[in-house]
Amino acid sequence: MRKTKSVRTVTALMLSMSVAAIMADIGRASAEINADKGFRWRDGAEVYSKVCSYCHEGQVGPRLFGRELPPEYIRAIVRNGNRAMPPFRSSEIDDESLAKLAEYIQRN
Ligand code: HEC
Structure with missing residues (x-):
């Protein structure tokens, strides 16, 4: 009982730290976009x-490679989010x- 509870707490903590780190990254990426209108993801x-x-390569989300996830499904999850998965805007x-990105994941 005790162990399960602490594992859950650690997972929740890790997730919130990851989200904070990602949001900081996105903040930087947006700043880059504003500083240089020519910013584009390479691929x-x-x-x-x-x-x-x-x-998805850490312990937070499920593995995406090797599962032949349909690109439409990947795009929908990325745009809308799903429970612990945050949405990403255009x-x-x-x-x-x-x-x-969706094709890349499906291929790998
Ligand atoms: C902050 C952490 C985080 C980031 C960043 C993140 N994901 Fe996720 N993702 C998750 C979690 C957690 C889940 C599982 C959600 C659930 O079921 O509660 C998930 C689920 C998914 C799923 C559904 C997988 C399945 O088994 O059905 C897809 C597809 C997905 N993410 C794609 C992406 C893509 C593509 C990116 C990059 C643009 C991305 N995610 C970025 C945390 C993240």
């Missing part, structure tokens, strides 16, 4: 490594980059 791999891998990940 799906860059978005994945800078935004998604933090949680000012953070534009539609074209999101399409590339």
Whole structure:
């Protein structure tokens, strides 16, 4: 009983720290966009490594690679979020980059 409770607390703590870290990253990315209107994500791999891998290669979210998740499903989750998964707006990940990202994840 006791153990389960502390594991849950640690997980919740890790998740809130991750969200804070990601929000700080996105803040920086937005600042970059404002400072330089020409900012663009290079490709799906860059978005994945800078935004998604933090949680999805760590202990926070489920693994996404090797599961052949449909790109439409990935795009919907990224735009809308789902429970502990935060949503991302098109000012953070534009539609074209999101399409590339979804294909990239499906391929891997
Ligand atoms: C702050 C941590 C965090 C970040 C950043 C994050 N995710 Fe997630 N993601 C989660 C969590 C946690 C879940 C599981 C949600 C649940 O079921 O409660 C999840 C679930 C998902 C799912 C559903 C997986 C399934 O098994 O059905 C997809 C798809 C997904 N995320 C894609 C992405 C993509 C793409 C990115 C990058 C743009 C991303 N996530 C960034 C935490 C994150």
